[in-house]
Amino acid sequence: MKPSDKDKYKSYTRRATLLSGGMLLLSSALIGRMYYLQVVSRSQYELLADRNRISMRLLAPTRGEIIDRFGRPVATSTTDYRVNVIPEETEELQQTLKSLSKYIPITEGDNTRIVKAASKQRSFLPISVANNLDWETFSKVNVNMPDLPGIQPDVGTSRYYPEKELAAHLIGYVGSVSEEELTGDPLLELPEFKIGKNGIEKILDNKLRGSAGNSRLEVNVLGRVIRELSRQDSISGDTARLTIDLEIQKFAANRVRDESAAVVVMDVHNGEILGLASTPSFDPNDFNNGISQKKWDALRNDIRKPLINKAVSGQYSPGSTFKMIVALAGLEAGIIKATDTKFCNSRYRIGNRIAHCWNKNGHGHINVIQAISQSCDVYFYDLALEVGIDRIHDMAARLGIGNRFDIGIMSEAKGINPNGEWKFNTQGVRWQGGDTANVGIGQGYVSTTPLQLAVMTSRLVNGGKMITPKILLDDTADYPIPDDVGISPENLRIVLQGMNDVYNHPRGTAFPYRSRNKDYKFGGKTGTTQVTRISMAERQDGVIKNEEKEWIGRDHALFVGYGPIENPKYAVSVLVEHGGGGSSVASPIAKDVLEYLMKMDATENKGQSV
Amino acid sequence: MQVSARLGDRKRKSLQQKFADLNWFIILVIIAVAGLGFAMLYSVAGGSIEPWAKNQFIRFLIGLGIMVTMAMVDIRVWMFLAYPFYAIALSMLAIVDIMGEMGKGSQRWLDLGFMNLQPSELMKIALVMALARYFHCLSDEETLKFKALVKPIILIILPVILVLRQPDLGTTILIVMGGIALLFAAGVRMWIFIASFIAIIPAAFSAWQFLKPYQKQRVLTFLDPEKDPLGAGYHIIQSKIALGSGGIYGKGFIQGTQSQLNFLPEKHTDFIFTVISEELGLIGGLTLLSLYMILLGYAVIVSMSVKSQFGRLLILGMVVTFFLYMFINIAMVMGLVPVVGVPLPLVSYGGSAMFTLLVGFGFILSAAIHRETLIPRGGAFA
Numbered sequence: 001m002k003p004s005d006k007d008k009y010k011s012y013t014r015r016a017t018l019l020s021g022g023m024l025l026l027s028s029a030l031i032g033r034m035y036y037l038q039v040v041s042r043s044q045y046e047l048l049a050d051r052n053r054i055s056m057r058l059l060a061p062t063r064g065e066i067i068d069r070f071g072r073p074v075a076t077s078t079t080d081y082r083v084n085v086i087p088e089e090t091e092e093l094q095q096t097l098k099s100l101s102k103y104i105p106i107t108e109g110d111n112t113r114i115v116k117a118a119s120k121q122r123s124f125l126p127i128s129v130a131n132n133l134d135w136e137t138f139s140k141v142n143v144n145m146p147d148l149p150g151i152q153p154d155v156g157t158s159r160y161y162p163e164k165e166l167a168a169h170l171i172g173y174v175g176s177v178s179e180e181e182l183t184g185d186p187l188l189e190l191p192e193f194k195i196g197k198n199g200i201e202k203i204l205d206n207k208l209r210g211s212a213g214n215s216r217l218e219v220n221v222l223g224r225v226i227r228e229l230s231r232q233d234s235i236s237g238d239t240a241r242l243t244i245d246l247e248i249q250k251f252a253a254n255r256v257r258d259e260s261a262a263v264v265v266m267d268v269h270n271g272e273i274l275g276l277a278s279t280p281s282f283d284p285n286d287f288n289n290g291i292s293q294k295k296w297d298a299l300r301n302d303i304r305k306p307l308i309n310k311a312v313s314g315q316y317s318p319g320s321t322f323k324m325i326v327a328l329a330g331l332e333a334g335i336i337k338a339t340d341t342k343f344c345n346s347r348y349r350i351g352n353r354i355a356h357c358w359n360k361n362g363h364g365h366i367n368v369i370q371a372i373s374q375s376c377d378v379y380f381y382d383l384a385l386e387v388g389i390d391r392i393h394d395m396a397a398r399l400g401i402g403n404r405f406d407i408g409i410m411s412e413a414k415g416i417n418p419n420g421e422w423k424f425n426t427q428g429v430r431w432q433g434g435d436t437a438n439v440g441i442g443q444g445y446v447s448t449t450p451l452q453l454a455v456m457t458s459r460l461v462n463g464g465k466m467i468t469p470k471i472l473l474d475d476t477a478d479y480p481i482p483d484d485v486g487i488s489p490e491n492l493r494i495v496l497q498g499m500n501d502v503y504n505h506p507r508g509t510a511f512p513y514r515s516r517n518k519d520y521k522f523g524g525k526t527g528t529t530q531v532t533r534i535s536m537a538e539r540q541d542g543v544i545k546n547e548e549k550e551w552i553g554r555d556h557a558l559f560v561g562y563g564p565i566e567n568p569k570y571a572v573s574v575l576v577e578h579g580g581g582g583s584s585v586a587s588p589i590a591k592d593v594l595e596y597l598m599k600m601d602a603t604e605n606k607g608q609s610v
Numbered sequence: 611m612q613v614s615a616r617l618g619d620r621k622r623k624s625l626q627q628k629f630a631d632l633n634w635f636i637i638l639v640i641i642a643v644a645g646l647g648f649a650m651l652y653s654v655a656g657g658s659i660e661p662w663a664k665n666q667f668i669r670f671l672i673g674l675g676i677m678v679t680m681a682m683v684d685i686r687v688w689m690f691l692a693y694p695f696y697a698i699a700l701s702m703l704a705i706v707d708i709m710g711e712m713g714k715g716s717q718r719w720l721d722l723g724f725m726n727l728q729p730s731e732l733m734k735i736a737l738v739m740a741l742a743r744y745f746h747c748l749s750d751e752e753t754l755k756f757k758a759l760v761k762p763i764i765l766i767i768l769p770v771i772l773v774l775r776q777p778d779l780g781t782t783i784l785i786v787m788g789g790i791a792l793l794f795a796a797g798v799r800m801w802i803f804i805a806s807f808i809a810i811i812p813a814a815f816s817a818w819q820f821l822k823p824y825q826k827q828r829v830l831t832f833l834d835p836e837k838d839p840l841g842a843g844y845h846i847i848q849s850k851i852a853l854g855s856g857g858i859y860g861k862g863f864i865q866g867t868q869s870q871l872n873f874l875p876e877k878h879t880d881f882i883f884t885v886i887s888e889e890l891g892l893i894g895g896l897t898l899l900s901l902y903m904i905l906l907g908y909a910v911i912v913s914m915s916v917k918s919q920f921g922r923l924l925i926l927g928m929v930v931t932f933f934l935y936m937f938i939n940i941a942m943v944m945g946l947v948p949v950v951g952v953p954l955p956l957v958s959y960g961g962s963a964m965f966t967l968l969v970g971f972g973f974i975l976s977a978a979i980h981r982e983t984l985i986p987r988g989g990a991f992a
Contacts, residue, residue, distance in 0.1 A: 008750055011797040012922050013914055019795060019926065020910050023933050027903060030937065031896065033944045037854040038892040045854025052851065053867045220871035 061210030064237030084126035090150030165281035169309035172199020173284035210237035262310035271467035319527030322442030372498025384440025400455035418445035510587035524561030526582035559586035647957035673968035680972030702729035738927030745796035780950035860891030921977035
């Protein structure tokens with residue numbers, strides 16, 4: 001080896017060592033970085049890795065049921081057969097939809113919606129094609145699955161109202177959450193989630209809703225679910241139990257099915273509402289998935305107002321059903337006695353106007369019992385003016401008029417229990433004698449709801465106990481013993497005699513419509529209220545027959561009834577909008593409902609004795 | 611000169627002797643590294659030899675055969691072929707460049723029918739060979755002269771221009787740094803390196819102008835990846851998350867959430883070190899790093915016993931190239947250097963890099979077997 005080669009070797013060894021040292025230095029930088037990432041900052045990166053892969057999904061709770069007093073379902077959750085499509089799994093989306101349309105009608109709109117959704121979201125996420133399929137259609141789709149790539153039959157739950165329109169106003173309905181209803185509760189943001197929109201569904205929404213569960217899912221970078229890491233099941237909503245007896249509700253609603261009417265049935269001893277019907281009604285099932293514009297418009301534009309709960313929201317002049325209050329005000333003030341009579345010749349002068357009794361021939365000399373049973377207007381004009389509005393107002397208030405009970409369903413109206421102060425505050429005008437006379441026969445400023453009339457009747461017939469109406473049944477809590485209305489039993493007996501005679505005295509206004517059953521008798525009071533004032537010209541023509549008037553111009557028919565006569569148990573109030581006469585239209589309805597109640601009790605008692 | 615040639619002849623070994631003389635330790639370490647690679651490719655496929663581990667294994671076997679065959683070939687043959695190799699590699703780079711001009715956008719490989727060849731990979735080896743031969747033929751005095759640098763710099767610059775035009779930033783860096791390291795090992799004066807280092811700063815500024823927007827973006831993203839977490843910085847961020855969350859012991863084989871759930875991009879190629887670190891932890895990463903260091907350290911020690919300057923420089927050139935692959939890749943996935951497409955040697959999925967590296971080790975082994983061979987300055991067969 002030449003010396004120069006030796007030099008080269010030396011030089012190489014030195015340079016190679018230096019290079020190796022440099023590489024070692026760089027490698028230790030790598031080790032330092034590894035230590036920093038994997039040991040020093042590990043927990044921070046672990047958190048970030050988990051945030052990447054773990055996706056929390058809410059599990060919607062099953063909505064609590066609403067049941068009647070005997071546990072029969074009024075609102076429940078049913079299996080909802082749905083069909084979804086997963087675009088990723090189809091060979092061609094349009095082709096699959098076309099094949100599916102052999103079994104399920106797919107509209108042009110559905111098609112557009114699905115294609116739009118498919119272009120927007122990840123292709124492995126399902127898109128809803130159809131909901132609420134019947135079992136037959138659903139099984140057809142299932143059987144033909146091999147021909148329908150990408151179609152995914154799915155079973156969910158949706159709200160179901162088995163009685164349809166029967167108790168719609170009471171129960172209300174559910175619907176999708178609107179923007180204003182968002183509270184920050186993530187449950188409300190679930191796309192399929194429904195909340196109460198009306199009635200009990202809305203008032204008790206928090207109770208019925210239940211609480212959400214959650215599922216921790218491992219997802220990949222595309223959001224596809226790989227597996228479930230852990231799950232906390234949702235807790236179903238509580239059951240709401242109503243005081244309603246579904247059979248009574250059914251009977252009452254069906255009895256007035258063809259009318260624009262309201263019926264309230266109440267237990268006079270504790271105020272439990274056994275039936276609360278309002279017609280015409282609507283099918284709350286229609287609202288579950290958003291009601292169609294056509295159906296909604298039809299409901300909105302119907303002059304018989306199917307969306308209004310007439311039993312609690314409708315405010316009507318009580319008409320002659322108010323006369324018991326005027327009578328009691330007179331009796332309690334000592335202004336009249338049971339035997340005192342007044343003379344009715346069908347005409348009564350109030351200021352410079354002549355008011356008429358419904359009976360053109362007049363009632364002649366009649367006492368308070370007869371005035372109630374024959375519903376003499378002249379008697380009550382006179383009595384009201386003698387008693388004065390303040391005493392009437394006081395008695396009406398004690399019997400529940402002008403009071404909102406907040407029983408727990410939507411839009412309960414307050415009605416008007418007028419007096420001088422009320423008129424001055426609202427109209428800016430002094431109370432006139434004529435106003436008192438009008439209130440004396442339940443017209444003029446006074447206005448009540450059918451619910452209030454049922455409360456009034458209950459308080460009259462239960463011995464003057466100030467019961468309040470209830471719609472929610474709570475077995476655990478005893479109702480507090482109701483206050484006394486503070487009316488002497490003797491005066492109550494006098495008024496009840498008048499109400500008894502309405503059905504059962506040959507001259508009673510509802511005598512033709514009395515119950516013919518020998519086992520039980522009912523009492524009550526008719527009311528007919530004018531919707532339009534009958535003009536002088538019409539009167540001279542002879543009052544035109546109600547049937548010939550436009551429906552809207554007809555009188556409202558009212559009736560408050562109770563039964564049985566001895567130890568009354570049930571109070572019923574009936575209102576038929578533009579029904580005509582209280583005696584001919586409303587009293588038969590009340591009688592039928594009361595008879596039904598008696599029959600039910602009889603079978604029940606028999607059942608117990610066996 | 612004749613004496614030394616004859617001396618070389620006398621020491622010529624038979625094939626059997628050469629086979630027995632193969633450095634089996636180096637081969638074992640190579641197999642160990644590649645074995646870890648197969649395991650990780652099996653893991654990132656979700657526990658399947660398809661589609662990566664099997665292919666990679668077959669390529670490795672072929673590459674191993676090539677390596678052993680090359681080791682048997684006399685080192686003088688390689689020295690003789692150094693310039694022709696360089697010429698072929700350069701013309702292939704030019705062809706790729708011309709085809710890129712005519713075709714659509716950048717292209718980095720040639721379709722040879724049976725395989726896709728990346729000329730830039732070939733060039734890494736050819737450049738080392740050419741430079742080693744050049745310096746072998748210089749006397750010490752000549753090596754120290756400044757004008758001796760002209761030819762090597764041209765040898766480096768020509769491929770750099772062509773590779774930059776592709777544009778392939780990773781390979782450019784490998785070629786330049788590999789070339790410089792070789793100049794350093796060959797004994798070029800120290801002050802030249804220091805002066806060049808100072809001069810490189812303005813050069814870097816002008817180079818910046820040549821970079822394509824996506825490459826500039828990569829550099830900027832590297833400087834602050836959090837700026838664009840869903841776009842440019844996504845790769846680095848996800849890689850750091852995967853690494854960091856692996857901890858000391860890792861999440862377990864095929865248990866890496868970042869890699870198995872696809873949060874990690876390019877997990878079977880450039881980011882496979884991240885998968886090792888996530889699933890096998892710091893322990894796994896250090897094991898691999900140690901294997902690399904043993905491999906390279908041992909090769910450097912072997913190089914010191916090689917009698918010919920060509921053989922020594924060949925080994926060191928290959929060692930430095932291998933090291934640069936490893937360092938740039940690992941530093942990249944840990945966010946220390948910009949994301950440049952450099953694979954993890956012997957582990958990342960891909961044929962070209964695997965063959966390049968095994969060929970490189972073929973040279974190292976050949977130099978080792980023929981360490982006693984003396985080659986005259988005039989050339990192998992002069």
